[in-house]
Amino acid sequence: MQTSQELTASQSLDLISRMIREAQGRVQKNSFYFLLWGWVVLLGNLGTYLLAKADYPYPYAIWAITIPAWIISIVRGLRQRRDATSSTHFDRISSALWMSLGIVIFTIVAFGYQINYQINPLVLLVSAIPTFTSGVVLRFKPLMAGGVIFWMSGIVCFLVARDIQPLVGVAAIALGYLVPGYMLKNRKD
Numbered sequence: 001m002q003t004s005q006e007l008t009a010s011q012s013l014d015l016i017s018r019m020i021r022e023a024q025g026r027v028q029k030n031s032f033y034f035l036l037w038g039w040v041v042l043l044g045n046l047g048t049y050l051l052a053k054a055d056y057p058y059p060y061a062i063w064a065i066t067i068p069a070w071i072i073s074i075v076r077g078l079r080q081r082r083d084a085t086s087s088t089h090f091d092r093i094s095s096a097l098w099m100s101l102g103i104v105i106f107t108i109v110a111f112g113y114q115i116n117y118q119i120n121p122l123v124l125l126v127s128a129i130p131t132f133t134s135g136v137v138l139r140f141k142p143l144m145a146g147g148v149i150f151w152m153s154g155i156v157c158f159l160v161a162r163d164i165q166p167l168v169g170v171a172a173i174a175l176g177y178l179v180p181g182y183m184l185k186n187r188k189d
Contacts, residue, residue, distance in 0.1 A: 034181030045169035125154035146176035
């Protein structure tokens with residue numbers, strides 16, 4: 001005998017499909033973060049490369065552009081959380097994944113002096129994890145491809161000269177964040 005609490009197989013599939021569509025819609029709205037951070041990191045890598053080529057003594061100073069990006073992200077995230085009517089399991093997992101990435105990258109940067117600031121390969125490799133995982137959960141192949149691009153770019157960074165690594169980062173960010181970010185923003189479901 002079936003109680004009102006039990007779902008049929010069809011109802012379960014419908015519920016799962018609806019939850020995935022809701023999560024995709026929320027992530028589509030959050031394409032803002034892919035685009036914001038995609039452009040900030042792309043400009044940081046490009047700026048580092050150009051400043052180093054110009055023999056500027058502090059080519060990494062360009063990364064100060066991440067400070068306003070962090071502030072914008074935090075303020076926007078707090079507003080979204082305040083205005084949200086509900087939060088799905090995916091929302092919590094996604095938030096934890098991306099927060100973990102931020103913590104790991106902050107740690108890599110803070111202790112980068114231990115490895116002579118050869119951090120591009122590590123940052124690209126760890127960026128692959130939440131990007132690819134988000135793509136899998138959302139069934140959005142461009143994000144999965146973005147994760148693979150970060151992984152491959154991290155390997156390439158280990159194999160190229162240090163002064164070329166920021167250019168690898170530019171390509172990885174353009175293909176791994178910006179292309180999927182714009183596709184997500186313009187997606188019609």
